[in-house]
Amino acid sequence: MELTLADPEAVVLDPTGAxxxxxxxxxxxKGGIIPGLLPGGAPVWLVASHKIGRFIFGHPDFSRDPKHWLALKKLPARWPLRRMIEMESxxxxxxxDHKRLRRLVTGAFTAQRVEELRPRIKELARNLIAELEAAGPDAVIDLRSTYNFQLPMSVICDLFGLADPTARQQLADNxxxxxSNETSEEQGEAANKTxxxxxxxxxxxxxQNPGExxxxALIAARGDEAGGTQGLLSEKELFETIFTILFAGHETTxxxxxxxxxxxxxxxxxxALVREGQVSYDRVVDVGMQVESSILSTMCYYATKDVEIVGTGITIRKNEAAVILIAATGRDPEQFGPNADQFDLTREGAKRHLSFGHGAHRCIGAALAQTMAATALEELFTRFDVQPAPGTSEIEPWEPTFSSHVKRRLLVTLTPRTAG
Known part of the structure; x- marks a missing residue:
């Protein structure tokens, strides 16, 4: 009997992501793909196979446009994450439309532009390192809320011209x-308003005061409708594009x-392999994104026609949705070998991870994210011996979200390393 989304044993996706x-x-x-349920009982296909996930990402009969999802109406209307699923960006x-919107921002994320930003990224990292050092070796520091937040937020907000530190923090908090799956409907509405x-x-x-x-640049592309200028994007697209890139540009990194x-x-x-020069920090990024991706899942890809998932006996029917469990695909032994779950910097092929997606919707800021992460790690681990903070629990809870895969805190102590 063919497995369908009507299967009575459909798995409810764990809201804690634990x-x-x-x-x-x-x-x-069970074959890499099974029926699942989102909040409200919205049926989806859950994918943990790297091969199937990559197939869906690159297949022309899957779309990111939620108009192709019949079960969308089952999602709670005020579920905070629903906005991300429905936004026009x-x-x-x-x-x-995708090519038009992507073309407007591509120039800010080319390999050449990222290389031009590298000195600034290094400068920002070293300034933050100096602040960490000033706290002293006995200070307990949450790397996630300090250094690892401040660097990508500074870089991406600089790109968009958002200088106000209060506004930057409001963005991160909201x-x-x-x-978060712990956010109430009221909190979600308030966060979206902020x-x-x-x-x-x-x-x-x-x-009022355009800059470089x-x-x-996006406002200029928007045009001046009052003056008869044909704009390249609508007002809503302008807002949603900035909303999306500011979020993805700092949170995932x-x-x-x-x-x-x-x-x-x-x-x-x-x-030790990195410090001895046997592997690079770029390799750390590749293997780290494969073994412990910061992306829990991608929501969603929608079938515009019936699509057979070869080798599984499953057909994803027109107007059904698939959720790719990105973090889980990185530990697929079929793709990454029998020790796929081990952090092994000698592993070849880790760059085929799906943390940046694949196909037409591959992350436009992948090169910038790679550079920021590699620079941040190199500066941190070159300057300090980083150790778990004494007395802290080894079991730090994960963020309760379908979107991100990360512990809520990373409490450490930092001891300056001696030269050589």
């Missing part, structure tokens, strides 16, 4: 509320730097 790796292993034991656009205020204020200020930043810092701290033998 055991996504275990969930992924169990899903792969390049995240969910397809075809000509983005977290929007994606985000709308911060981004709306930025747009108004840049309209991405917000000003912040969380990955946290995961990678933890991996290096817990695996001194692998850290």
């Amino acid at each position: 055991d996504v790796m275990g969930d992924g292993k169990r899903i792969r034991e 390049m995240l969910n656009a397809e075809g000509a 983005y977290q509320l929007v994606i 985000l709308s205020h911060v981004i709306g204020t930025l747009i108004r200020e840049k309209r 930043d991405l917000t000003s 912040r969380n990955f730097q946290t995961n990678a810092s933890d991996l290096l701290m817990q695996h001194p033998d692998q850290l």
Whole structure:
């Protein structure tokens, strides 16, 4: 009998995200794809196979546009994450609209532009390192809320011309509320209002005083409808594009730097390989994103036609949705070998991880995220011996979200290393 989304044993996706790796292993034991349920009982296909996930990402009959999902109406109307699923930005656009929106920001994320930013990223990292050192070797520091937050937030906000530190912190706090499964409907609405205020204020200020930043460039592309100018994007697309990139540009990198810092701290033998020059910090990023991705899942891809998942006996029917469990696909032994769950910096092929996606919607800021993370890790572990803070629990809870895969805190002590 063919497995369908009507299967009575459909798995309810764990809102805490506490055991996504275990969930992924169990899903792969059943063929890599099984029926699941989101809040409200919305049926989806859960994918933990790297091969199937990559297939869906690159298949022309899967779309990011939620108009192709019949079960969308089952999601709670005020579920905070629903806004991310429905927003009008390049995240969910397809075809000509996707190309148009992506083209407007591509120039800010080219390999050449990222190389031009590298000295600034290094300067910011070293300034933050000096602040960490000033706290002293006995200070207990949460790397996730300090260094690993401040660096990517500074870089991405600089790109958009958002200089106000209070506004930057408001973005971080309220983005977290929007994606958390512990956020109430009321808190979610308040968080979205705050985000709308911060981004709306930025747009108004840049309209009055444009600069050499991405917000000003997008406003210029928006055009002046009152003056008869044909704009390249709507007002809503302008807002949603800034909303999306500000979120993805800092949150995923912040969380990955946290995961990678933890991996290096817990695996001194692998850290030694880096410090001895046998492998690079770029390799740390690749293997870290494969073994402990900061992306828990991608929501969602929708079938625009019936698509057979070869080798599984499953057909994803038109207007059904698939959720790719990104973190779990990174530990798929079929792709990464029998020790796929081990942090092994000698592993070849880790770069095929799906943390940046694949296909037309591959992350536009992948090169920038790679550079930020590698620079942040190199500066941190070159300057300090990083150790778990004494007396802290070894079991730090994971963020309760379908979006991110990261521990809530990474409490450490930092001892300056001697030269040589």
